[in-house]
Amino acid sequence: MFYLRLARGYRVPDLGRWLLTALASAVVAAFLLRSLGRALSDQPGGADPLVRLLWCLPPLAAVAWFAAVAARAVPARRPERIAGLTAAGAGSARIRTLIAGEIALACTLGSVLTLLAFLVLRNDIAGPSLAPDLGMGVPLPTVAPVALLALVPLTAGIAAACAVPVAGTMPGGRPTTRTGFGPFRIALPIGLAVVGLALELLALRPGAAADGRPVHLPAGLGSTSVAAFGGWAASALGLALLTGPLLSWTGRVLALGRPTPLRLLAGRGLTAQARRLGTPLAVLTLVVAVVLTTIRYWIGTPDSADVLPAVEACLVLGCTAAAVAARLAEVRTDRRDVTDALLRLGASPRLLVGAVALRTLAVGTTLLVTGGATAALAAAGLR
Structure with a gap:
């Protein structure tokens, strides 16, 4: 009953987040049920069912990460809801449970709809092309689909519960966040990037000995x-971890010397937001680089494309983009007080819009460098 009353107060962003969560979970549930249907249809000694289940882990992880980012943004974007719950006697643990339950309910709805479609198609409706994926002609165990589909709301709910900050659940409370990066946080990604680059260059040098155990x-x-694969993985991880410090350094560069108000606002704002925006932007850049490299390889190598990885890539990319949008909305909400204060002090709206545009340009340039380096190293390893 609480969630029905909560849904009555949904705004457009809340409804969109809820529907996106349900849609993403429905697609992941389809992947899980397809792996079950294939396992039922295959003859003994055929393809390993464990491999098909492993293919479902990337989209499942993407949905869980999106659920975590969306749940973290709820206290910042709906403080009146949190204030009302606190006034009613709900503590931080109860608020965490309620937000996680809302996410899990959306995932459950998407999984149930997929299960219903799966059962309907198994009732001699699907054509011969879908029969192996649905396991038609083989009795369906009752526990198997329920156990598989329970993974989606369970994983998303746990991720959402762990992501909600305790300080952010109190009315008017803001979690204290640092704006800088420690020496270890900077030295580790630089070391990974350098070691990975050296390893990949060593593996791709002319006349290098053939590897007796290639990675398929x-x-x-x-x-x-x-x-080559290990070098690319280390370099990609190092560049991803270096995204946050690079954004912070870019903000400091914008505010060097005697900056104009435009550069000062853009630089200080980017430095303050680098720690929170680094992780989602790094994941988005890495996913986009891998997708573009894969598309380039498929175009250059005819008849190598596969439908299932393409659908999974679209789902992972969509969840990552949605997570970045949720984090940007959270940051914008947190900076609303600063923006109002600047407007009261006489700052023109054009100045604030220009600072946002300059900050966006700086972020795009940084991500273009890291993403381009990741894609170039991946393309070199696929030759």
Whole structure:
């Protein structure tokens, strides 16, 4: 009953977040049920069902991450809801449970709709092309689909409960966040990027010995050497971890010397937001780089494309973009007091819009450098 009353007060962003969560969970549930149907249809000794289940982990992780980011943004974007719950006697643990339950309810709805579609298609409606994916002609165990589909709301609910900050659940409370990065936080990604680059260059040098144990890549991407794959993975991880510090340094560069009010607002704002925006933007950049590299390889190698990895890539990319949008909305809400104070002090709206545009340009340039380097190293390893 509480969630029905809560849904009556939904605004457009709340409803969109709820529907996106349900849609993403429905797609993940379809992947899980497809792996179950394939396992029922295959003959003994065929393809490993565990491999198909492992293919479902990336979209499941993407949905859980989106659920965590969306749940974290709820206290900042709906403080009146949190204030009302606190006034009614709900503590931080209860508020965490309520937000996680809302996310899990959306995931449950999407999973149930997918299960209903799966059962309807199994009733001699699907054509021969879908019969192996649905396991038609084989009795369906009752526990198997329920156990698989329970993973989606359970994972998303746990991720959402762990992501809600305790300080942000109190009325008017703001979690204290640091704006800088420690020496270890900077030295680790630089070391990973340098070591990975050296390892990949060593594996791709002319006349390098052939690897006796090549790594067979999924999604029809052929195979590569262990050294090249390990070097790219280390470099990609290092560049992703370095995104936050690079954004902070870019903000400091914008405010160097005697900056104009435009550069000062853009630089200080970017430095303050770098720690919170670094992780979602790094994940989005990494996913986009991998997707573009895969598309480039498929175009250059005819008949190598696969439908299932393409659908999973679209889901992961959509969840990542939605998570970035939720984090941007959270940051905008937190800076609303600062924006109102600047307007009261006489700052023109054009100045604030220009600072946002300059900050966006600086962020885009930084992500273009890190994403371009990641995509270039991946393309070099696939040759």
